[in-house]
Amino acid sequence: MKSLPISIACMMALAGCQIAPDRLPRAEPAPSPACYFTVGDDPREVIEQSVALLENWGFELDSTDTDLGLVSASKERELPGYNDPYDGYRYASGMRLFGGFGIGRGAGFGVGIGGGIGRAPVESERVSVLVQNGHVRLSRDLRRFDQLRDMREARSASDDDFCRRFQSALPGFGSGEGRP
Incomplete structure (x- = not known):
């Protein structure tokens, strides 16, 4: 019987530790009670x-369903100078000449050139x-x-400050003013 090289045995042992997460994903930090x-x-x-308030704050409506009582809105802003803390590359300055290449399923092959020249992180x-x-x-x-539109960071932002400003800006609750 042939023995396995130690590196393969170690790799197999470590792979067994990475089978499944110990808990389901959840919003972190937890939404504020406000x-x-x-x-x-x-x-x-x-x-x-709520629709008028969100539009006043610069959001664009994505969808509304009055029967369900649901409103979804979003907005984007550029982040000049934003960089990924895990990468030494500063995304807002310079450019990547070659975006990369890859072979897909079937007969697909692609080459990326340019890599988001002139686009800012958002x-x-x-x-x-x-x-x-x-x-x-x-x-x-x-x-x-x-700048390549790869997601670098995501978090729940249902914090006390935003929710209190939203609540106080609704005409029935506060002054009817407020800033996002």
């Missing part, structure tokens, strides 16, 4: 106010508002993409 609040009895009015902010049973639930997340 992101769940009570509203009046007319959900359509709260939805209309941050995408998404907000969802759910109005049901006299309550509003806010959900917000931020994603950052490099």
Whole structure:
């Protein structure tokens, strides 16, 4: 019987440790309690106010469903000078001459040239508002993409500050003003 090289045995042992995650994914950090609040009895009015507020803050509507009480909106902004902390390459300056190459399934072959010349990294902010049973639930997340549009960072941003500003900016709760 032939013996396996030690490197292959070690690789197989380490591969056994990486079989499955120990828990399911969850929002981290957890949404703030301020992101769940009570509203009046007319959900359509709260939805209309939420749509107006989000548009006032510069968001574009992605979808609305008044029967479900759901509003989804997003906006993007450029991040000049943003760089990936795990990569020594500064994404907003310079360029990559060759984007890469690869062989796909079947007879596919591709070469990327240019790699996003002239494009800046962006941050995408998404907000969802759910109005049901006299309550509003806010959900917000931020994603950052490099100049090649590879996602570099993603996190839940349903924090106390944003949710309180949203709640106070609704006409029935506060001054009707507020900034994103």
